[in-house]
Amino acid sequence: MKEQKTTKVPVWDLPDVPKGKLPPHLQLQRTRVLCTFDAPTHTESIQYSGAYAAMGVDNSLRLEEFRNNFRVEVIKLTEDDMEFDMIGIDAALANAFRRILIAELPTMAIEKVLVANNTSVIQDEVLAHRLGLIPLKVDPRLFNYMIENDEPNEKNTIVFKLHARCERGSPRIKVTTNELKWLPNGSELILSTEKPTQDSTSKTKTYTSFNCRQDTLPEFLDNPIVPKHDDILIAKLGPGQYVRNFATPLVNETSTNEASAISFTFPCMIESPHVSSNDTFSFGGFIKLAGAVGSGKNEGLNVMGTSGSVGMEIELEAHAVKGVGKTHAKWSPVATAWYRMLPEVVLLQDIEDGMAEELFKKCPVGVFDIEDIGKGSLIVFDQFIDRQLGRKRATVARPRSCTLCRECIRGDDWDKLLSLRRVKDHFIFTIESTGALPPEILFTEAVQILEEKCERVISELS
């Protein structure tokens, strides 16, 4: 007897493969990152529109679908921090927002430091670097960028003054941002012009040319521009010191003319009360440094001991301008901004009793909870039944706090019981602002900047 030839049925018509939808294992690959013990798998997002064309599933982005599925949930919102969830967006866009938040949102930061006097132990450039990193509490949208060859005016510069001094005899003082005073009228340091015969009635030229006072503008009337925190330590100034030893110019025997003698300047008052007069020469006031006289002879300076300055003083003016984080990190408006994908912990099998306890203890952040099963329905009349009442089961209570330490899948065979995954389109964004702008406004500005970039491309193409 001949067997009936089995009719070929296309696999799509088989009853258990739903048409127009992906089979569950492919859906898992598409929407979840599987975090196995070695490395995460399926991390790339399948973006190609025709990726599942053979299955009859359309993978393309329909704007309508995106609009319907996209959700935002704010978890925490304070003056400086924000944590919110974005569901339905892709990693490419989330990363674009993160990059713009860090590098392309403008802020104001101190760029030029005009030092009038610095006799502290902090060098000029170190002081200027520290001043640049101080976050300023001012809305950068009210200012313009300073273009090259532009005059510093009230629309693109903010001027601060710092004048601190430690008197002789007083203990070491800390110079904090409290002492950084805003000068709404612009710079007070006078530009030295080449023509001293200028009309004395004309306005003295300073380093900035403000046309009007900045605090007459409505935004600054009631809130002066200050650094965000007034307790940031800028420098420490100590009092003057006695100099025990002295400095002698070491001159080669053969040279006797004045040109090869070296003298030096530092503002100091040197008192050597314990040194006898025949091996020191005491001098007070200022001594001029006449440059390095290097004529090949063995000349040097024999400074034996440290000199302290009388009353360390810092007097400077700092000009703040607008910039972006790409140029220098001081202009970054966020302390940092980061995102992570929502973790998902799935128990592949029921985990009970001893294993459940073990799992509960293993997790350092408390993702799992023990649940009693068989509660209340058994009557205790026997110790045997009593043991059955104590049956426990592990459940996943707080998957969101999972840090993916993988402690729960360590050990033999634990990874067959648990599956650690990440949801590919659910991002938990955290933004920590340094204070110039509140975080929700920062995010809105970042999205706007991405829109402007697109517009620029469109106008270039047309």
Added chain:
Amino acid sequence: MEHGSFQDESQATFSLTDEDHTLANSLRYILNQDPRVTFCGYSIPHPSDARVNIRVQTTGDPARDVLKDSCQDLMLVCQHVRSTVDQAVMEFKSKQGVELMKIK
């Protein structure tokens, strides 16, 4: 700047200056979702130059139009994201305000 051919408008390489992964990756994502696109990718010839090359190959439509449409789609997506976030923040703030009132 478009590097393409006048005979075959469906494939071209667009060289954008002053751009980096921020815009290029997002554009590539949106381009990929467009059903008219057979191939799209981006590369950065040298990290010191701020220049990005985006390659687009389509099923017949001119590549420039497809790129323009994708930019516009990206703008619409951004606008939607912005409005949703603003709305969510407002709701959260009003909810917080209501809770504060309750405590008071």
